[in-house]
Structure formats: C-alpha cells, structure tokens
Amino acid sequence: MFGFKKSNVNLDNNYEKKSQKKDISLLVNNEEKIVDKIGNKISETDFVVENLILTINSISQYIEVQLNSINKVVEEIDTYSSFAEEVSASTDSSKDIYSQTLKVAEEGSEAVSESIEAMVDIEKSVNYSKSVVNTLSTKAADIHKMLDGIKEIADNTNLLALNAAIEAARAGEAGKGFAVVASEVKRLAQRSMEFVSYISDTISEINESIQDTTVAMDETIERVKNGSDISNNTLAVFKRITGAINESNNVTEEIATAVSTQTESLEKIMTSTDDMNRTFENLTFSVETASLNTQYTKTSLKSLYKIAEDLKVTTKDLLDSIDAESKKDTVLRTCIGSCPNNYDPAVFYDSELVDLFSNLHSGIFIIGESGDILPGIAKSWYVKEDNLTWVFNLRKGAKFHNGKEISAEDVKYCYERLLSPKLKSPNSWVLEDIQGAEGFRNGFSSSVSGIEVLDKYSISIKLSKPYSGFLLNLAQSFCAIMDKDELEKGNIVGCGAFILEEKDEKGCVLTSFKDYFNGASYIDKIVVKFGKEKLAQRIIDKEYDFAIISNKEDMDKIKNKDNLCINTNILMGTYYAGFNLESKSIFASNAQLRKALNLAINKKRIISELLGGMGEEAKGPIPPSIIDNSYLSDITYNPRLAEELLRKNKAKGSTINILYRDTSDDILFNKITKYIIEDLTDVGISCKLIKVPVSEYLDPRSIKKCDLCIGRWLADSGDPDNFLQPTFNPANVANLSRYNNPLVIEKLEEAKALINPNKKLQLYREIQQIIIDDMPWISLYHPKAAVAHRKGILGLRLNSLGFINYDNIIVR
Template identity: 50%
Template sequence: MLFFGSKKSSKPALLQPSTISTTSCSITNDTATALLKHNQECAVSKIRNKIEETEIAADSLIQITNSINQSVEVQMNSIEKVVSEISNYSALAQEVCASTESSKQISGQTLEVAGQGHDAVRSSIQAMNDIGQSVINAKGVVRMLDTKAAEINNLLDVIKDIAGNTNLLSLNASIEAARAGEAGRGFAVVAQEVKHLAERSIESVDYISKTIVEINKSINQTLEAMDAIATKVELGAQIANNTAQVFNTIIDAVNNSGAVYEEISTAISKQTASLESVMGSTELMSNTSQQLISTVEVASLYTQFVKTTLSSLTEASTGLQKISTQMLEKMSCPPFTGATLRTSLPNEITTFNPTMSSEYLGGHILSNAHAGLLSINAAGNLSPGIAKSWHLEDDCTWVFNLRKGAKFHNSQEITAEVIKKSFEYLLHPSTDSPNAWCLQYVEGAEEYCSGKANTVSGITILDRYRLSIKLSFPYSGFLLNLGQFYSSIVTKDVKGNIIGCGSYILTTQEDSCTLAAFPEYFNGEPYIKNIHVRLTKNNVAEDFIEGKYDFIFIDNKALLDKVKNLPDIKVYTNSIMGTYYAGFNLTSDSPYVQSREARQAFNHAVNKQRIISEILGGLGTESKGPFPPSIVNDPTLTGYSYNPALAKELLAKSSLTGPRRKFKILYRQDAGPTVFNKITEYISEDLTRIGIDCELVNVPSAKYLDVNLIKSSADLYIARWVADTGDPDNFLQPLFAPGLRTNRSSYNSETVNKKLAVANHMLHPTKRLDLYKDIQKTIAQDFPWIFLYHPHMAYACRNNISGIKMNPLGLFKYEDIIMEQAD
C-alpha cells in the first residue's frame, strides 16, 4: 500500500481529550492569546489569498466581458446579414408563389388539351373497331363469292360434259347423214352447225373457267389484303389504347401536379408568413442585442470598478498584514505549536491512495491531504486549486494558468510537466486505476490507457506554468472531475511513495491517521495544526461526550439520538448527493436474479421507510431510482412502494414460489452493527416474509465491494454511491457503464449505453436533463438494484469549533475549521 506523508507510525496515537500545547505568553500568559494570534495570522493570510483569487477572477471577468462585447458586435453584423438574406428569400418565395400560380394555370390548360386528346383517341379507337368489323364483313362477302365461283366452275364442268356429248352426237349425226346420201345432206348441215356450237361452247367454257381461276386468285389476294388490313386495324387499336393510357397518365399527373401545386402554394404562403415572423423576431433580436451591448458596456464599467476596488482592497490587505504582523510581533509570544482536533470515521477505508480510491469515507481524508487543478468549495461549486485561472480556447480545449510557487509536501514545485505526469500516472495501464474514467474524454487518453501511445496527446505543456487539455468532444462535467480527490495532482519520492499537495500531510497508523497542517499550502496554512482521525465504529458517542472528540460524523439513528440534545454541542444536518442500494449480481444463476419480475418483487418487499426511520433516525429520503433529486429531479418517477402482497403476486406470476436454493446476501463479518450490516439484516427479514430463504455470506469489509468477489459469492450486496460532482453523467456512468469495476452489478443495457453516449455529448441543458430522466426510468424498470434511499448526513461539534461545513458531496474541508477558544 502507498501512504501519503513522510512515515507510517507503528503504534496508534493514544486517544486523549482535545488540548492546545503552548507556553506562556508575555502579554496574556494563556493559551487563548496564542490561539488568537495564530488564528489571526491564518485569517489575514487567507484573506489576502482570496483577494488575489478574486482579483484574478475580476481580470478574467473583464476579458470575458470584452469577449462578449465583441461577440455581440459580430452577432449584430450577422443579424443584419440574416435580415438581408431573409428579405431576399422572402422576395424569392413570392416569385416562386407567382410562378407556382402560373404553373397551376398551365396545368389546367394541359389537363383540358389532354382531355380533348383522350376523347379523340377514344373516337379513333371506335373508328378502328368499325373498320375491323367492316373488313370482317367484307371477308365474309368475298368468301361467299369464292363459294359461288366454285359452284359456277362445277356448272361449267356440266356444260363441258354436255358440249362433249353434243359434239359426239354431231359426229354420229354426220356419219348417219353420209350414210343417208342426198337425203341426209340437210341433216349433215345441221349436224355440222351443232358441232360448231358445241366447239364454241367448249371454247366459252374454257374461257369462263380461266376467268374464274383469275377471279379465285383475286379473291385469295383480296382475302390476304383483308387479313393484313385486319392486322393493321388491330395494331392501330392497340396503339390507340396505349395512347389513351398515356393520356390517362397525363391527366392523372396533371391532376396530381395540381394538388402538389396547391400544397406548394399553401406551404409557400405559410413560409412567407413565417419569414415575416422571423423578420419580426430578428428585428427584436437586433434590438435586444443593442440593449445587450449597452448592458455589457455597463457590466464592463462595473467590472472595471470591481477591479479597481479589489486593487485598493489588495493594498489595504497588504497594510493589514503588515500592521497585524507588527502587532503580533510585539506580543512576544513563543511560536504557536498548534492545537489538535480529534474525530472518527468508521474503519472501512481500504486504501489511502487517491488514484485507487473510490470510497466515500476515504474521500474525507484524501480530499484534505491532496489537491487538484481545481477545487470544490463548501457549496459544491468549482473554485481555484493549483490552477489560479482557466479558460476555454475553443469548444474542446481548456487552458489552465498555474500558481507560481505551489508545492508538494516534499517542497517540490508543482509545474505543468509534473501535472501531465500525474494525469498520465492515473491513466497508465499498469496503474489500473478505477478512476481512470474521469479523464477518459481527454484526447488520446484511450490510446494511452490501452498501451497504444506513449503519452496523452490531448495534454500539452504550454510553458512551465501553463497547461492545456483538449477533449475529444465538448463535455460539461469535465471541470467538475478535475476538482475531485481521485484526480488530485501527485508525485513520488525516491522510494515510490506518493506525495500530495493538499492542506494537510497525511500519516497513517493501524487504526487511525493524522493530518498535519502543511505550512506551504498554496491557499494558506490551515487554522488547525493537527487533526487526528480514529478509524473506528466503537463508542463514538461516548468518547465524544467525554471530550475525546471535537467533532464527529453521524450516519445512523443510534449515534444521532445520543448526541442531539447535549448541552454545548451543535448538530447540523445536510442532504448529500448520494444513494444507498442493494445491488443484484446480474451474473448470478439464481432464478430470483434472472427474473425481472422477481427483482421487481424484491423492490416491493423491502420496507425502505423502516430502514430510514429505525436505522437512520430519519436521515434519508426513500429513493425511486438511482439519481438523487438534487442531481436529477423527476416528479413523474413513481418508485416502488412497500407492498408485500404485490411482491408475492409477482413471484407467483414468475413461478418462483416454493423451495429454492438459498438467496445469498453479502455481509460484512468484521463490521459489527454498522449501518450496512443493519440494512442487510432488515432486507433479509423482509425477503424472508415473502418466502425467500436467505443466507448471509460473511466476507471481510476490505473485500466486500470487490466485483470479482460479488460475482463468485453473492446474489445481492449492499452499497452506497456518493456523487463526486453534481454532473449526471459523472454519477451514472461509473455505476452502469459495462466493464467498469464500479459497476458491481455487471449491468449492461444496450439501450442505456446508447442513451448515455448521446447524453454525454449533448450540450443543451434542458434536453440533456430530459434524456437523463428517460435513462433513469429505463434503469428503474430494469431493476438492477433494490432502490433504498438517498442519505442525509449529520455532524456534531463543540461550541468552540466553527468553520465546519459539509458540502453536497458529504465531505469536510478541514482547512476551514477554527478553534475559537481553548477548553
């Protein structure tokens, strides 16, 4: 383990009542004067430091005001150009509107002509059909003529036969006439004439036959021509039909064009009206920008006035410091050896290495022994740290101006080079820090973490006291990350021990640690010289009552009840940005874990109000999802009320009633009756009431939150998560992003992962908040946890102690604590 400070003591310091060790003072001869003298020295030093910080802030404000003034002027020029462009566009829109109207008229005319064309084509089709029918009729007549010609041909054959017979008869008659001699001569003449008639008949028949052949040939040609005409008529009819379809398409297109033109005309009319509205808004913007310029000029004057006043205040503080020093020197008191305040924390701190710590209680110590580029004040807001000022050069690059002379506890000066090395130590794969995610959005961090690069490209040393950090994309929560104890700036001594630069130097013992004031701390030496912290949960109230503690941290009802009504004791209560939950091990094969309805049933089975009332004494608010309301407040989130009957119904619906293997819940074996163990016992009792057979699995406190132990040993574990910052992404990513050791439930939702990535890049604050509300609802409906409560924390101190303030993250800044008088 690495320790913070010079040495590790082998023996714990004895617990004694608070004392102030001083020698006699020549003026007052008591410790009160020495204490007063010390407090005054510290106060004057802190006032001077704060005035210097304010003066730096005023300079930055002046620069920002001037930048705003320049930006407004640029904006005014842009607005004028926009107005001009909108005017041109409006005129163009009106021209388009007029052209559209003309197009509508042309479309109407086209529709009329297309209709006429369609009618003509329809008439043409009818005429084609008539021609086709006429051709068919003519073919019938011709075919009838062909039939008649055939019949005539048959008759000619008969006539030929008759002529042949007649010719034969004529021949016979001539023979007979010759036989008759002179008496048959007249008959021979007749026979000769008959022969001539028969021959002429045969010749006529032959001629008629040839003519009929030619007629048949003509008939065939006529039929062929008529068939060709019919084919052409059919083709013409098809073409006419196609033409009709084209006209129908033209008519439909023109009709559609008319509707489109109507829509375009309506849209352009609306657009013109919108442009007129935009022009009105732009003119209003222009007037507002004019007013803004005037306001910025006034703000610039007042800022300059503040700067002048601060300069005067600086001179006054210099004089005050000089006078105070002279006055205190005349008091002739021996040097103030300091007061020791005593307090306690439950002994659950597993590491004092800020780079490796992700524990809330560890933050109480580490946030006072270490410091970062930036700091988080008692109100939870960013304030200067090692960086006295910073600014954004573009959307992604932050430039930090360092304090000259800021030192580590070993007196090594803090420079830009050292800061880059510290961040690279945090990100280095060999460090294997669970907090490397706080710098994951720095450009080149991913490549460095995976060993693909030898340096982080996004961290640039500008000079000895200036450093720039470029992000991969604009991320609003980045500066808050830099103010946390886990991103503190550290260095190493020759033995490899880590050295911090916070207000106190840390030394650890077996069950306690000591914080010694660092005289060269860049924000001024703390009021209290030493703070001794016992890491114990035993007899805290009793030791506080006996005067062995000066202030204590309260997180449970029993402790609160013992001290809240004591005389000379002040008790304060704060709500903090955190959540307590019972997390399911989603890698478990338990049917209760693998069933979404069963996980919902467990949420209804646990009586959260009983935990808040009986264990915490009211120091909590029932949670409805993972987010504390101070980070994301969603009134529409209903949560899961205590309803054992509904829990049993859900188990029955999932067929999970009856005997099952025991449900394993992790239990801190060496922690005794702490809040965590009591919560575990209450949850076990509530689950038993709905028929779940529970088994408490004892593990050492130091190993309790190890994700590998959870995966191998438990179905459920009890944990808390206190916000490092007020940024929703900073709160949610470590708990639910896959692959992180702080995601102890091994939750992995593709929907949530995608939405987290979108929200992470989103700059619009309202839309970003709405998206995180949506993400919270998705997680709440997945039931990866039993959502328990958001804690309130209390602390008690003696009346002679002031300056103790708990910030919204639940941490104290010990450097602000003042002992006003000795007991």
C-alpha cells in the same frame, strides 16, 4: 510521535471563562488571513468575469453568424417562394394543355373507332363479293360441264353427218338430197364445236379472272384485318394516352395542391423567420447589455481589488499597532478512519482518506462545499467549437510546497502518470475519456495524444467524445498535480492548502502552506490520528477538536453535549437491496413482485433505529445531493398493499435467498439485512441466508448464489453519470443486479454528451424514472454524516462527498 494531548488553542478559556481577555494574536492572525483570502477570492472572481466576458463575446459572434445565416435563409426562402409561384403558374398552364391534349386524344380515339367500324364494313362487303365471285366460279364450272355435253353432242352429230354422207353416196341420185342435209348438219356440228371452243376459252378466261379476283379479295381482306389490328392498337394507344393524361392531370392537381400548401408553409416560415430575426436582435441587445454590465463588473472588481489591497495595508498597519503577544501556532486535532499505505494521491482508493488527500493536494479544480467544482490551479477554462477540446489557463505564480512554480508540463506529466501502465492506478478511469488515453494505458503509445501543452501556463485536453462531467473528474484528489521533477525522483510534492510535515503509522501532522494559491489557511497545524476507536468519548474528552461522525452510537453519545456543535449533511451515496436479475427466482422476472418487496420494507425504521436519523429515505437510486428528487413519487411502507400484490401474482409464501456477510451480526450491513428479513417475513416471504466471507461478498460468483444482496454505492463526484454507469451498466462489475436495459444505456450515452445543464438534468430524471419502474434495486436510504466540533470553531462544513476543506476552518 503523537501524544494527542489537548490542542494548544484553549477554546474553553475563550468561551467558557468570559472574564479573560481574548487571544489578540489569534485575532490578528485571523484578520490577516481573511483579508488575504478576500483578495484571492476577488482575484478569482476577476478570472471568472474574464471568462464570462469571453463567453459573452463568443455568444455575440455566434449570434451575428446566426443572424447572417437567417438572412441568407430568408433570401433563399424568397427565391424559393418565387420559384414556387412560377411552378404553380406552370402547373395551371400544364393543366390547360393536358385538357386540350385529352380532348384531341378523345377525338382521335373516336376517329379510330369509326375507322375500325368502316374497315369492318369493308371486310363484310369484300367477303360478300368474294362469296358472289365464288358462286360465279361455280356457275362457270357448270357451264363448262354443259359445254362438254354440247361438244359431245356436236361430235356425235358430226359423226352421224359423216355416216349420212356415206349412206347418201351409196344411194346415188336418190341420196343427193339427203347428202345436202348431211353436209349442212356437219357444217352445223363444226360451227357448234367452234362456238363451244370459243365459249370454253372465254369461261377459262373468266375462271382465271375469278381466281385473280379471289386472290385480290383475300389480300384486301388480309389488309383490312391488318388495318383493323393497327386501328385497334391505335385505339389502345389512344386509351393509354387518355389514361396517362388523366393520371398526369391528377398528379398535376396534387402538385398544385402541394405547391399551394408549401407556399402557405413558406409564408409561415417567413413569419417565423421574421420573429427569429427580431428575437435575435433582442438577444443581441441583451448580450451587448450583459457584456457592458460584465465590463462594469470587471471594473468594479478591479476597484474592489485595489480597495482590498489598501485594506490589507491598513489592516497590517492597524494590527502592527496593536500590542499583541507573539502568536503561537494554532493547532487543531482530529482523526480519520484508516492509515494510508502511501501518500501518493494517484493510487489511493480508500474513501476514508479523501479528507486527508484533498487537503494535501490540489488539481486543476477543487471541490467546493456543495460538491461542485471551483477554480484550482486553473484560473479559467473553455471548450472549443468541436465540443471536445478543453483549454485550461493556469494561475501564474501558483507554487508547489517546495516553492517551485506550477507549469502546464507538470499537469501533462501527472495526467499521463495516472494513466501509465507502469503505475497501474485504480483511478485511471477518471481520464479514460481523453483522446489516446486507452492506447497509452495499454502501452501502444509513448504519450497521450489528447493532452497538449500550449505554453507554460496553458494546456488543452481533447476528449474522444463530448462529456461535460469530465471537469468533475479533474477535481478528484487522485487527479492532483505534483512536481514533475520530484516525482521522477520518487518524491511526492503537491500544492494543496497543507504540507505533510510528519507521519508515522499512528498519524500525521499537516502544516499550513503559506504560499497556497487560494491564500494561507487560518489554522497553522492540524494533527490527524489514524483510527476512530472511542471516537465520541475522545471528542467529549477534548482529545479531538473536531471529527466526522457517521454512526448512531457516536451520535447518541455527543448530540446533547453543551460544549459541542454538530453539522450534518446528506452524502452522495445510496444503500440498497439489489435483486439478482439473472437468478431463477420469480422476483427476478416480475417487476410487480419487486415492487411488492419494496413496499414491504420499513425504511424509516432502519433509519431511526439503526442509524439514529443519520440517513434520508430514498425515493430512487440517485442521491438528492446529485439530482433533486422532489419530482419523484414516494414508495412508502405499505405491507397491506405488498401482500395484495404478492397474492395477485401467486407469490405468497415464496422463498428468497439473501446474501449475508459471514461475520459479526453487529456490522451495519448485517443489521440492515436482519431488519429486511423481519419485514419480508411479516408479508409471507420466507427468507434463506446465503453466508459468504466479507471479502467474497461482492464477487460475481457469490452474487449468482442469491436472489437479493445488500449493497452501497458512494459517488466519486457530483456527476450523475459517475453514479449510474458503474451501478446500472451491465459492462461494469459494480452492477451487482446485472441490470440490463438498452434504453437506459442509450440515454446515459446521450446525457453524457450534453452540455446544456437543463436538458442534461431532464434526461437524467427520465433515466432515474425508468430505473425505478424496472426496480432492480430497493433503494433504502441516502446516508448522512456529521461533523462534531467544539464551540468556537467556524468553517467546519462537511460537503456532500464527505470531507472537509481544512483551509476554511477558523478558531475564534
């Protein structure tokens, strides 16, 4: 089918033989197409302006809400300020009351102290009285004893008087006088007995009174003691009251100080709020001005669109008036590195095929020359307030290659097909952030809950968590939108700039899709050959009109050819030497030693001698086409410093095991390995090769055998998360170093949810610096690629993902 002869467009005749006329039919074709594309781009810009107007209106509404909120805050602050003043006044009153209460409490404490002293004196007096009464009781007892003696004497005297009377009676007349005496003595003894009995009764009564007095005194002493205890307790209470009052007074003073400070802060807040009010008023004015200017822009674009339509008509009239021969198809020839197993974009994973599939298919977005997204099938889009739900508005009239109009149902079907467990696409990860995607992919649900068709031309996609990089995922070729009805029949019908006209195992033919939503391509056909054998020579021999060059050998052969042009670009990729951080090597546990090896490797020599300049020395892991690396410090080749660090850490003469692909020494990875070994040997490191088959090189079991491996990572999109998550998250097998820093994972998740591009960029810069400090990689270089083409071809611009949008190619 494919003879791959020279192209139908004789570029040499156009530019090398100046005497011949230019191909008028080609000029007519280019003029028609460029006018048509101008109209499409103006229309596309109009969509963007509409989106901008909606955004500005939303901002205006949010500002109004914010202003109202600020005014409410001001009112609340005023109220709170008044309340704070009242609290301050009440606090001052409380301080006065506390002072008075403290004075009363101190006076009460003094009175209780005096009462306690008086009670002590009473207790002493009562105790003294008790001792006197006790003495009196003792004296009364002594008197009672004396009375007992007197009573005994009286009894004896009475007995003697009785005996004397008896004797006087016996004496007769002679004893009469003695009898009178004896009678008087008896009467005296009887009266003594009476007095003794009376005195004894009186003393008994005194004793009883003394006992009663003693009991009363004991009770008085007990009550005095109780009163003293109560007074002591009262004194303690007064002391606690005094302490509490003092403490309350201190707290009140602290409250007063805090209220005073808070009042000052409130005054500052009031000032700041006034500033915010003025700022928002200025912002409102700016937004209104921007809205007005945007409306003017929209009006101008509408006028420009009408002019473009007029230009299209007049150009057609002009071109119709030109006597040009019937135009032949403009055909260009090129090649790609491999042959696709099938032409279903949902399942391809070979990076060599991106060039082909990105031109056969389109999605909601397409990837531009800088790697950023451009409107594809979607003319506009926005995210709702929840920061999760994205709404996409499709272009009306956009068509598939079979002429059928594209609808939101086709989009939903293609996304669910990509996630389907039946398809088992290796690319389903790009949609894993959609709500319900995981359950659907695991067969737990019949549809993806986060994808909803709003109407024929609108679809919403709700994410499980905020992720602004999701839009870049939708621009991937494997997120292409295809005809739902044809897919159900097993046919692949896309909507890209080119239609697959023919194909076999040697190559394929792409034909311009005349109804492409971005305007038909300038080139009618592109013949693509599979394989890059003898690439440079075939470009020189004009078998190919253009081709992508990615190695030194081909570049050396064509770089000085006068009839060829070369355009280069840095790709979103990094070649690196990765440390196995789970190995027992001293390099796995010491970042300073890893830095020493980094300093020991001459990256410039690798780029110059192995790549022929087709690379840029890496400062860090992230390619500069994703995040500008000018803020990073260079880790330049410095073997002397490397040796110093090795000696300092006692690693001079150590051995490192390097994983090696057991195949030809001429493959690039093995050449790089050889250069690294030479540099490490020069600083005193012994290198041992661990050879494994190429097919097993990236196997985790192979990585475990080594201390260092040589790898490469190419980004799928320009999203930093898309580059960092696979290579530095321990949950992913592509993290060959088994690097595990929780802070990096935390910051990656934080950055993933950010919408603000400046904050997002700053956070990714911080993440890259952390990784560089930990040094799980020796970042070697970021590869470059070039597109070589014959003179007279324009628009061959290689983007940072390494492919070309064929619809921009123009033959002069």
